[in-house]
Amino acid sequence: MDFFELAAHRRSLRKFTDQKVTQDVIEKILKTTLLAPSSKNTHSSRFMVIENREALQAIADMRDSGSAFVADAPLAIIVAGDKDLTDLWVDNASISATFLQLAVEAAGLGSCWVHINGRPHCKTDASQGTAEDYLRSKLDIPENWGLLCAVAIGYSPYDSVKPHPETDDYEKIVFVK
Helix, strand or coil, rough: CCHEEEEEEEEECCCCCCCCCCCHHHHHHHHHHHHCHHHCCCCCEEEEEECCCHHHHHHHHHHCCCHHHHHHCCEEEEEEECCCCCCCCHHHHHHHHHHHHHHHHHCCCCCEEEEECCCCCCCCEEEEEEEEHHHHHHHCCCCCCCEEEEEEEEECCCCCCCCCCCCCCHHHCCCCC
């Protein structure tokens, strides 16, 4: 599958089989992710690889909506940035998270990005803090790491992927010649 087919095939996957992701596959995905470009070559992105059931449950519980499915994933990777290296850690981590999801797809697995940065723990009660605060209370995360997202990863239970709907998105593009 070439890059264009890979990009067209990738979907957010929120259901996974029980099949464990092998260490070899995890390392291949991470090596590719570490190739992501970064501002001024700072390589400020950081990663926490999580296979532990209690830690996966903490990610699932970090928000009151949109993250529960992580509890059933065999693997999640928290994508963060070293705030001491650059103020552009969010941008760098976003690029890394995109590389991560494409590497996961190339390895024959599926993934789904779950936002952490700036998201509330509870949408209706801001006094409960943020998703990041919640994760910091449950996981040993370095203080200088800003948390961008968690990427749930695993094998798809589906035989095929729905094609993207046909759309005419050219109104989103402006050509300047």
